[in-house]
Amino acid sequence: MNFKDNFKILIVDDEVDYLNSMKKLLDEKNYNSEIVLSGIEAVRKLKQESYNLVITGLRMPEMNGIELTEKIKKDFSNIEVIILTSYGSIETAVQAMKKGAFSYFVRDNGAEELLMEIEKIKKFWKLKYENEFLRNQQNSTSYILQTYNEKYKDVLNIVRKAAQSNVNILITGESGVGKEVLARYVHEISERRQQHFVAVNCQALSENLLESELFGHEKGSFTGALERRIGRFQQANGGTLFLDEIGEMPVNVQIKLLRVLESRTIEMLGSNKSINVDIRLISATNKDLENAIIEGVFREDLFYRINTIILEVPPLRERKEDLNMLIEFFLRKCEKEQKKKIVKVEKDVIEFLLSYNYPGNIRELRNIIERLVVLSENGVIRFEDLPQRKKTTISDVSKVEDVVSLRDFRKDIEKDYIVKILDKCEGNISKAAECLQISKRQLFNKIAEYDIK
Numbered sequence: 395m396n397f398k399d400n401f402k403i404l405i406v407d408d409e410v411d412y413l414n415s416m417k418k419l420l421d422e423k424n425y426n427s428e429i430v431l432s433g434i435e436a437v438r439k440l441k442q443e444s445y446n447l448v449i450t451g452l453r454m455p456e457m458n459g460i461e462l463t464e465k466i467k468k469d470f471s472n473i474e475v476i477i478l479t480s481y482g483s484i485e486t487a488v489q490a491m492k493k494g495a496f497s498y499f500v501r502d503n504g505a506e507e508l509l510m511e512i513e514k515i516k517k518f519w520k521l522k523y524e525n526e527f528l529r530n531q532q533n534s535t536s537y538i539l540q541t542y543n544e545k546y547k548d549v550l551n552i553v554r555k556a557a558q559s560n561v562n563i564l565i566t567g568e569s570g571v572g573k574e575v576l577a578r579y580v581h582e583i584s585e586r587r588q589q590h591f592v593a594v595n596c597q598a599l600s601e602n603l604l605e606s607e608l609f610g611h612e613k614g615s616f617t618g619a620l621e622r623r624i625g626r627f628q629q630a631n632g633g634t635l636f637l638d639e640i641g642e643m644p645v646n647v648q649i650k651l652l653r654v655l656e657s658r659t660i661e662m663l664g665s666n667k668s669i670n671v672d673i674r675l676i677s678a679t680n681k682d683l684e685n686a687i688i689e690g691v692f693r694e695d696l697f698y699r700i701n702t703i704i705l706e707v708p709p710l711r712e713r714k715e716d717l718n719m720l721i722e723f724f725l726r727k728c729e730k731e732q733k734k735k736i737v738k739v740e741k742d743v744i745e746f747l748l749s750y751n752y753p754g755n756i757r758e759l760r761n762i763i764e765r766l767v768v769l770s771e772n773g774v775i776r777f778e779d780l781p782q783r784k785k786t787t788i789s790d791v792s793k794v795e796d797v798v799s800l801r802d803f804r805k806d807i808e809k810d811y812i813v814k815i816l817d818k819c820e821g822n823i824s825k826a827a828e829c830l831q832i833s834k835r836q837l838f839n840k841i842a843e844y845d846i847k
Contacts (some may be wrong), residue, residue: 437465443622447473449476449499463475463493539575557581557583562676562702564678570756578636581633589630594638596643608651609662615664625660631672634676659671717759718748743776762781809844812837812840823837
């Protein structure tokens, strides 16, 4: 990741020629630097924008270097200061260090010495930034990526091939099927695995907040922007950016995203400086984007930019052969998290877990098991601890007088439910598919399969 793009330096001195030569040096080393001619102007600049480092001369009219250092350390404590001095005023520079300056640089010395000092400060800043980022990643959840399901095996096979490239990937599927898990898996087996995986939920933020979250903002760029903030594109630089629920992204932000994918540069809010970014984009949605294009809420050109590879994750009800493995996985995981040892699972619970259709998919399975472990007593997971509405569903089976195969029973239940939803939606396929959390194509297949008129 190129942290120099994010590392801002303000150079302060009353000698114009020296300022210009200093800026030229830093520009050649790809640092983001600006110059001002006085301490007063520097303070004004610091109130308007965010900087990581101030390099200042000592002897300046109105406000000298020591006074500026004191002001910075009082009002902008996160900013480091390097003092520019001559051999005759090194003692004064040392005094400035006692006031909080990081170090000093003798003007007549070689430029490499100054660059080394800047590099030290940049490394400190980078470490602080990395630590903050890692703290935000600690709550990430990992799932097993094993399957006995042929359709999901095909998906994982495509994932392994796609991960070795840098193409954009679109992951589709119902809510809770594990789209983010799959995105993380792509990242972890790619050449970008040593860099960051950054996830953004496009549905959870308003248009203005989403724009700031993605691109970052300068201090004062909008009401409440009290400091400079790095956006998710810059956080993911060198790694992977995952945009979850991209179908919910406002059209104005879609336009900006398309521009980034075409130019590989971003501009922070409140800035006109272009910053290069190198990311792999993985997007996910539970919406039918082709239908969203027809409705005018999703851009067609963006759709073709993000879907070089499409991965359709099957719902859990189509992966019943994986249920035993997933139940065992979540049971052991919840045991560890809740610090409870499970020694027995009642037979009715097992029957329910293996026959239930999980409209909320893997997320719902995990939540059910977590609830059962939390409410277990003496190491026993009990049927009575299932949510009441789920117990009602399973108890209905005992009322069946005519014995049929489990497969036929499931089909009858599913068909009846689809018919009820279609009636409720007055035959609107798009609306019914949204209620059922499946695609229109999947719903058409079900209608054909069950011969629904």
